[in-house]
Amino acid sequence: MNKETLQQNHTESTQVSRRQFLEAAGFSVSLAVLSGCGRAPIQTALPFAEQPVGVIPGVMRSYASTCIGCSAGCGMLVGVRDGRPLKMEGMPEHPISGGGLCAIGQALPLGLYDNHRLKQPLKDGEPADWESVDKAITEQLASNGSAVRLVTSTVTSPTLQATIDQFLNQFTDARHIIFDSVSSSAILDAHEKTHGTRLLPHYDLNHAEVIVSFGADFLGTWISPIEFAKAWSSRRVPTEENPTMSYHVQLEGRVSLTGCNADRRYRLSPDEYGIVLSHLAVEISKLAGKTPPEGNLAASPISAEELSDLSHRLWHAHGASLVISDSQDFEVQLLVNHINHTLGNYTHTIDIERPSYQCQGNDAEVVKLIEELKSGSVSALLVAGTDFTHNLPDHDSLTSAISNVPLVISFAQREDDFASLAHFVCPDHHALESCGDAEPISGRVSLLQPTLAPLGNTRSVLESLSLWSGNQSSAYEILQASWKENILPRVQSEVKSKSFVHSWDIAVQQGFVELETEANSVGEFQPTAVKLVTKQPVEDEFVLTLYSKTGLTDSSHAHNPWLQELPDPVTKITWDNYVCISPTAAKELGVSDGDVIRVETKDGPSEIELPALIQRGQHDRVISIALGYGVRGTDRFANIGPQWLEGRPTVAAGELVGKNAASMIDINGGLFQYSRAGISLHAVKENRPLAATQEYHSLELPKHIAPPGAEIRDAVQTTTLAEYKANPEAGAPHMHHFSDKQLWAEDHTTSGPLWGMSIDLNKCTGCSACLIACQSENNVPVVGKDEVYRQREMHWLRIDRYFMGEDDDMEVLHQPMMCQHCGNAPCETVCPALATVHSEEGLNEQVYNRCVGTRYCANNCPYKVRRFNWFTYPQDDLQTLALNPDVTVRTRGVMEKCSMCVQRIEDGKIAASHSGIPLADGDIQIACQQSCPTQAIVFGDMNDQSSEVLKALHKPRNFKVLDEFNFRPSVGYLRVVKNRDDNHHEGGTHE
């Protein structure tokens, strides 16, 4: 615009034109913007005033400790960096867990950095200081201490047990009641009857050739799942030299994780366990030449041939077989004991001389306490380690009974249901702030180290109880004193000959000790105690089974968003509980997924309304609901995901995550029954969509579109042991035309190692520990229910679950799926920004700072493993402390995916370069591999001829997913082998 036209414009109009205004305003703004091009905000670097010995900023150090996420007591290495516990890893040397750590253990840091944990004691719901609380409690205990009842969950800690005993000894009428939110009391009671001692046996699956489980989800949640999974998997590896496997039969009403992994799975309603066990007991007694238990046999739901086959298999493996059940039916557990005794499994696969202390819940005692509470005879009620009222039925009458107790004390870490009733809440430390010990199995004691100073003004239960017993010691002093006196003198190794300080240091450093224990004296087996079960189930009623979700277990972890967003390994649903119902029953009821069902008991007023989930393989008469939901305070997750125009809250106003199904627990025969008959279902005209991470469930193609011979997709390949023996490569597809033609020039430069991975699908149970390990290591955000519903979850590692077959002959397959680091990566060729490129070491790299978010790569990824940051996912200040400083926190608009823990690879290489010792196979362990309880994941250098990963990739069972497209993935899978003789489903051998 020249001067003349400007002049003209000016004369034409006396106003500033829109254009002129924008020009001038734009110039001013750009000047201001340019002036902002100075330095970024000044950053300060704060060194220690006094550097603690051994702490190097930026270096992660591991401390041996024990996971107390549940009572299984797995060994754990707490990775602490710059004073922050960040990454939980399994302790490979630990005598119980042997290197695995489940999802709950992995998720501990997020529970630690939680704003909703109590920061100080409460007195009548108001914040108070310890001094006044202690004073009031000791005074009230002195005046009111006639009938003191202390309720805890299972106490495996010998030190805490001693402190509890000492505390209770002060009172004339004091009792310690052990209440497990999911109890195994019937097993203990049955052993009291048959063996004279109330105990929980230690099951040794390492030596079990035949495992028959009636409902016990021992790979998922039952008693000690990490230990069991490791032991179970040790017999699930057929090799060419030794093609043998254990035989695992699961009989269950719902579909459990363990059922998914069984060689043979029968659908059996929990009220039929007794009948089938009776038949087995009779058959096995016959085979053993002993008299069977008294009673008549009812008609069995399982055919005579199959029962005979099963009993022959069990008898054939006598002394190396195992029958277990999670039933809370006393009669059923007696039969289980009888069968195991007849098979001679005691002292072989079942150890009762050195029993387990992992579940000590005594339901009869709890029932007695409830009666006492209702009669008003309790003067002081103390509860530690469990949310007493949340986990029991009959909530209203129980809470009103508790409101009449003169002194109610809770040790809860957050204001849970019971704490809201308590006069005093004396919050315990988080597991990572605590000092303690655990003896989960007789003679195996491990230590719990605090890894940071308590974040709030909390206090260990140990300290609180001993203070109220008149002893002012710290938890550390109490623990040391207890070890000096009781533990270290009984240690097996030469450690005990050393001075206390020395042997204590060794114990702390290695995290556990093994004790010389005297064998528990157990009485003779009482066969007369056992009777056959004859009660026939009622056919037209539903049976409700209440179960724990893998990775959430009970209400104590409900505040952990990682665990809430962890898909259930079987249903793949997040952020909710629901009613699992069989397809047939759903059809009869006229409901589909998400339709709300009202579940009513016949004899009681209990009812619950939850959305339905149609579950293949579920018994037609059985519905199942997960416990541990509907936890007080979980309404906090309403706004957990990104907040945007179309976003819907994770939890509706006034609601909680899921609903508490504890109201449906039946108390029968002094035992908490997690399955009950007499259930009626009513469809409510309402739909509550469930957020699932997987919406395709079958590997079978519909008949009318499947090409001949390809009715079953071969993404997961399976075979049977019989076929494997005949041909180790059985199960490989033959119809595909493999192409090694290259579209692109072979222009990848390579140098040094070539990283690869192998996953043994026969060992992988689908437990999802790796998923949380990955989330914790790689700063994967939580997105909330609505985003999961929109298929926008961010997990870098997902576990695909496929069903094959129907009903009684259903097979379930799990397949961990993450970036396959393809040699011919389809994502790399379409990225316009070169943000995803191939490294010299065979990795498919994602460069966040280059990514512009076109999402072409995700479109072109055949494995669908790429995740897009649709938002910047919000986190509160405290939660950010759980972030791994070695991994970039991605921002909105950036693609991300599994990096094969490249930060660990780089760390490993640098450490090797620093020490001058070349990298050896196994030096670098990636996050998912490290925590895997069954060591199903192997990672290493494929250029190293002796590496484990190369050996695995050369196994005849090895296959690659979508191999026919020549993507050349760096991840191999080992085919599933089921221990079966038949050729069912023609699993994978479609020619």
Added chain:
Amino acid sequence: MTDKTNILRQRIITVILLVGLMFGAATLLSGMTSWRLPDHEQGYVPQQPINYSHRLHAGELQMDCRFCHSGAEKSRHAGIPSTSLCMKCHKNVTSSFDVLQEELNLADEEKRKPNQVVSVELRKLYDAFSLDEELKPIDGVEPQSIPWVRVHDLPDYVYFDHQAHTAVGVSCQSCHGPVESMQRVRQHSSLSMGWCVNCHRDATEHGMNGQSVHASTDCAVCHY
């Protein structure tokens, strides 16, 4: 709408625009002194809370870099020494040598015990370490970190590892420049990606200290 109101309105707008222009120019001018492109901080010399001199310590006194920055060989971060490490020497050295000598001479002349002479800068160190006038710990006051200002600051998506570089013998000066001659530390190199990659390429081609090295230029060597 009358002409009068139009003119009035135009004047107001003109005044607003002029003010805007002046403000923009003023802020730009004031920023010009330290003006540089984003993420390009070469030559940055921030004022530190204590006027610590690398020229004195690393230059004249020839202290090894790793005496204070011991993390360089063990960790990702070279690290800034803890105050207690400073105190290893500065428990005794409370001021510059000249000043201390002068006081000693004076005391000698006046036949008295020499007074404690504490320099202004070292007083800041003692304050941070909560030491009183006689350098005794003050009861109930926790030692505080000294808020040093970061000179070399890489973006959050870049992972530089000191240990990796010291392990193959890259000298501190190759990146940080002649720190031993700097009174106040200045960012010597650009620390841009091109600068990193050039050095990596060079090292792979020509080796490092006579030894062949493979300094990868894969993205994931630094970005993850």
